[in-house]
Amino acid sequence: MIHVDDLTKRFGATRALAGLSFDVPEGEIFGFVGPNGAGKTTCMRILAALMSPTGGVAVVDGVDVIAHPDQVRRRIGYMPDFFGVYDQLTVAEYLAFYATCYRVPRARIQRTVSDLLELIGLPEKRDAAVDTLSRGMKQRLCLARALVHDPAVLLLDEPASGLDPRARVEMRELLRELQSMGKTIVVSSHILPELAEMCTLFGIIDGGRMVATGPLETLLGASAHRRARVAVGGDPNAAALRARQVSGVIDVSVAGQVLEIAYEGDDEESSPMLAALVQAGIAVQSFTPVQADLEQIFLRTTHGEATA
Numbered sequence: 001m002i003h004v005d006d007l008t009k010r011f012g013a014t015r016a017l018a019g020l021s022f023d024v025p026e027g028e029i030f031g032f033v034g035p036n037g038a039g040k041t042t043c044m045r046i047l048a049a050l051m052s053p054t055g056g057v058a059v060v061d062g063v064d065v066i067a068h069p070d071q072v073r074r075r076i077g078y079m080p081d082f083f084g085v086y087d088q089l090t091v092a093e094y095l096a097f098y099a100t101c102y103r104v105p106r107a108r109i110q111r112t113v114s115d116l117l118e119l120i121g122l123p124e125k126r127d128a129a130v131d132t133l134s135r136g137m138k139q140r141l142c143l144a145r146a147l148v149h150d151p152a153v154l155l156l157d158e159p160a161s162g163l164d165p166r167a168r169v170e171m172r173e174l175l176r177e178l179q180s181m182g183k184t185i186v187v188s189s190h191i192l193p194e195l196a197e198m199c200t201l202f203g204i205i206d207g208g209r210m211v212a213t214g215p216l217e218t219l220l221g222a223s224a225h226r227r228a229r230v231a232v233g234g235d236p237n238a239a240a241l242r243a244r245q246v247s248g249v250i251d252v253s254v255a256g257q258v259l260e261i262a263y264e265g266d267d268e269e270s271s272p273m274l275a276a277l278v279q280a281g282i283a284v285q286s287f288t289p290v291q292a293d294l295e296q297i298f299l300r301t302t303h304g305e306a307t308a
Contacts, residue, residue: 006057025184029199030202038302044080044155196216202214
């Protein structure tokens with residue numbers, strides 16, 4: 001549904017995208033992850049036909065973004081990280097205005113508004129002024145606005161920004177409902193645990209390049225090393241010194257009587273590592289492999305704050 005190949009974007013001497021490439025199949029929720037300034041928003045704006053790239057290819061639903069931007073805009077719903085609303089309109093008026101902008105037939109507008117309000121869980125707010133809504137309600141309303149023309153693809157830049165925990169759960173469930181309706185969704189967020197629960201595919205961008213893509217299980221399997229928490233008897237600092245001498249050990253930290261050990265290899269290396277620690281004279285009381293998560297993969301594959 002989305003194909004990006006060798007996409008580049010420069011702003012003067014600043015390089016925002018540096019040969020970005022990835023694909024998003026139809027019906028997936030694609031989690032777009034990266035440090036601030038890594039190029040996520042720039043890429044989304046190009047996919048939304050709001051910005052022209054310096055070079056490369058971007059295709060949405062079979063349509064070239066550069067050659068046919070108007071056709072792309074009819075196929076996508078874009079929700080930027082800050083989405084202004086018209087406070088003096090009612091909720092229904094707000095959605096009807098955008099439905100008119102997207103040339104939804106007049107006879108279908110009221111039905112479209114009603115269906116969208118049911119979808120986002122705000123039918124009782126139909127006649128309420130937009131400025132009386134909570135932040136979470138406004139975010140859901142902005143998502144409904146991105147859906148008025150029934151797009152095949154949703155591009156959502158930080159849709160849960162500033163929401164409280166309950167509102168974030170509601171947003172997450174709403175995106176799952178949209179996926180069940182056949183929508184393809186690209187969502188960026190800094191709330192990585194929520195992305196891990198919601199998304200079916202991930203792309204980690206750093207310095208304008210895609211550094212890792214795939215399902216979470218694939219990213220975890222491709223992790224460069226594993227971690228384990230090892231409870232030890234005796235002097236933990238002495239145990240840490242011995243552990244650092246063991247072949248394959250990358251790093252050791254100490255917290256009370258527990259060592260956290262990073263080591264090379266996959267899950268099958270856990271037993272040999274335990275045996276090697278015991279052989280090194282460490283009084284191992286327990287050995288617990290630690291499953292990596294999206295946050296750890298993010299930290300290992302990126303280099304922190306970007307400059308572009």
